[in-house]
Amino acid sequence: MKKADVFEFYRRLAEANPHPETELESGNAYQLLVAVVLSAQATDAGVNTATRALFDRVKTPEQMVALGLDALKQHIRTIGLFNTKAKNVIALSEALVADHGSAVPDDRAALERLPGVGRKTANVVLNVAFGAETFAVDTHIFRVGNRTGLARGKTPLAVENALDKATPQPFRVHAHHWLILHGRYVCKARKPECWRCIVADLCAFKPKTPAPRTPPPATP
DNA sequence: ATCCCGAGGG
DNA sequence: CCCTCTGGAT
Structure with a gap:
């Protein structure tokens, strides 16, 4: 063109x-990161339905770890690939607590090191949470x-x-x-x-x- | 290249 | 029924 x-x-x-804004619902950068991980091969509407109840209880990586794998699976059961996603979200939350002071890192390399986070997810977080010019x-x-x-x-x-x-x-x-x-x-x-x-x-x-x-x- | 995997639409 | 939905890890 x-x-x-x-x-x-x-x-x-x-x-x-x-x-224009994301149609994914979240209350902070951590919830956004989780929502984007869950959105792989799923519709935003479907993710929002699941995260509404989840994010009411879970607002930090510590709270996600405390919630545990099985309870998380119950919350996101209606989303495709929920088994893998639940495992990644718990592991990713543990990594945030252990390596990033429970904060969402603002650089690509650190984001892509998190379980379940590839280039596309990192680009979304960098753009929406940090205003970066990513595609x-x-x-x-x-x-x-x-x-x-x-x-x-x-x-x-x-x-x-x-x-x-x-x-x-x-x-x-x-x-x-x-x-x-x-x-x-x-x-x-x-x-x-x-x-x-x-x-x-x-x-x-x-x-x-x-x-x-x-x-x-x-x-x- | 293949697996993961559910809901909604046509 | 088949296709599509803000992919990532192996």
Whole structure:
């Protein structure tokens, strides 16, 4: 995508949603970290349903360790991959207490050393909790980047690097959320809703199926 | 490359 | 039924 089109692409998304935020619910950086770990291959809505009760009781890594593995599994049973995730969250909480004074570290290397935390999760925490200009490439951003031509790559890391190169100020801090929300609600995996997409004219993807005769009323 | 693994949508 | 959802570890 041309530079001018990239700027216009972000400008429109920014205009439509001036203050994008995570849809994951959390009350502090620790809870955010846990929520992001739980969100792997799961919907935000599903994670929120589970963490609502959990975070009411657990606000610190010490409290998570005290809660214990089996009780944690009960809380997150409705989320996919719950067995592995529960184990990682307990181990990660123990590591925070032992090595980081119970605080969430603000550097990538320390974050990625935590069990269950890879590059994508670290990028989300760095962006949301610390305001870093990181591009966490999840399934949505990978799809939107490649489909639109904004930032293409065969791997998530390649798309991340392409986004880093292509994304100008003042859009860098919020680019992650604009792209993910665009992917979740408009540029969907199965049925992208191009007829109501505000950047369709800048996009490389041209749908074969036209807009429905009776489109659903626009969401407020 | 494969495993982990549940809910919701089409 | 099959696909998708803010992946990570082996």
